[in-house]
Amino acid sequence: MGPGDLKQTICSLVPDDENVLVGFENSEDACVFKINENEALVQTLDYITPVVDDPYVYGKIAAANSLSDIFAMGAEVKTALNIVGFDKVNHTYEVLSEILRGGNDKIKECGGVLMGGHTIESPEMFYGLSVTGMIHPSNILRNNTPKIGHVLVLTKPIGMGILTTAIKRDLLRDSTTLEAVKVMEALNHLPSKLLKEYEVSACTDVTGFGLLGHALETSNENVSLSIDASSVPVMVEAFELADKDVVPGGTKKNLKYLNDKVTYVGDASKYALMLCDTQTSGGLLISMNEKDAAEYIKRVEDLTYGYACVIGSIIPREERAIIVY
Numbered sequence: 001m002g003p004g005d006l007k008q009t010i011c012s013l014v015p016d017d018e019n020v021l022v023g024f025e026n027s028e029d030a031c032v033f034k035i036n037e038n039e040a041l042v043q044t045l046d047y048i049t050p051v052v053d054d055p056y057v058y059g060k061i062a063a064a065n066s067l068s069d070i071f072a073m074g075a076e077v078k079t080a081l082n083i084v085g086f087d088k089v090n091h092t093y094e095v096l097s098e099i100l101r102g103g104n105d106k107i108k109e110c111g112g113v114l115m116g117g118h119t120i121e122s123p124e125m126f127y128g129l130s131v132t133g134m135i136h137p138s139n140i141l142r143n144n145t146p147k148i149g150h151v152l153v154l155t156k157p158i159g160m161g162i163l164t165t166a167i168k169r170d171l172l173r174d175s176t177t178l179e180a181v182k183v184m185e186a187l188n189h190l191p192s193k194l195l196k197e198y199e200v201s202a203c204t205d206v207t208g209f210g211l212l213g214h215a216l217e218t219s220n221e222n223v224s225l226s227i228d229a230s231s232v233p234v235m236v237e238a239f240e241l242a243d244k245d246v247v248p249g250g251t252k253k254n255l256k257y258l259n260d261k262v263t264y265v266g267d268a269s270k271y272a273l274m275l276c277d278t279q280t281s282g283g284l285l286i287s288m289n290e291k292d293a294a295e296y297i298k299r300v301e302d303l304t305y306g307y308a309c310v311i312g313s314i315i316p317r318e319e320r321a322i323i324v325y
Contacts, residue, residue: 021137027217028143029072029204040137044069047083047128051164051280055095059102061184065281066129071192072205072284074141075133077110082117085126099127110189144220146287147201152312153293155191155304156183156283158211159238161248164280166241176237184281191284191300198296199289206282210254212275212322214285216261219321226323227312229271242273250278265325287314
């Protein structure tokens with residue numbers, strides 16, 4: 001669902017319990033429930049349809065995508081449950097086994113444990129995880145608490161929605177497919193863990209709503225996000241494919257929804273479609289101290305394949321939540 005439709009659907013479902021530290025009323029990445037003074041549960045659920053042909057790789061990407069919301073909150077993964085819709089008419093059970101193996105490998109990579117799951121027969125394949133993490137209640141990273149003067153760091157490139165659409169249409173070069181897979185498989189675990197050493201005021205991950213959609217959720221009534229479009233890392237071939245209208249429907253929905261929420265300065269509107277591109281297993285969007293950002297980017301260089309960079313800053317509130325120049 002697009003961000004506008006989703007907000008309208010869940011607006012009346014507000015959790016009412018004093019132990020709910022983070023609900024879903026502010027479109028956070030995961031919910032947080034306080035257990036005691038030192039422990040809180042962090043929970044999320046996500047799944048995707050296939051983005052590549054290889055079932056093992058698909059399983060890894062889907063799991064990385066699901067696990068990411070835990071890391072965006074600054075938490076550690078503890079357990080996970082599989083969520084599967086399997087098309088047994090067109091695929092063998094060996095395919096399902098490979099999908100689950102890929103997912104389990106990613107769960108183990110970040111120290112989590114697979115505890116089971118649920119599978120149904122479905123004409124359209126999907127796979128993902130319900131994930132539980134743990135965090136100290138005072139260490140939660142929120143998505144909408146950025147500090148004026150902090151810079152915006154993005155750890156992965158955008159354009160993945162366009163590239164996965166091209167993969168499905170067999171339009172992508174093998175070398176670009178391999179690069180896209182490498183980025184989507186990469187967990188946000190260690191980049192999130194390192195944030196504990198720096199002054200961070202907000203964090204989210206960039207997924208279905210695109211960079212600008214998740215940036216909007218990072219804003220509040222006191223701040224706007226100023227984004228330098230030319231600094232945003234973009235996957236190779238993405239612009240070329242976008243010019244040929246190899247664009248997912250979700251990206252177009254994001255663009256329409258964000259149209260009156262973004263100010264484009266000069267010719268920056270030429271980047272609008274790309275900045276709204278729906279992502280799978282995207283990077284972290286972090287609001288952090290400018291002095292810390294340079295060191296952090298250097299430390300995560302290998303983890304992010306050199307894509308992590310500063311893409312903007314947090315400024316006092318202007319007429320619109322996002323300014324792109």
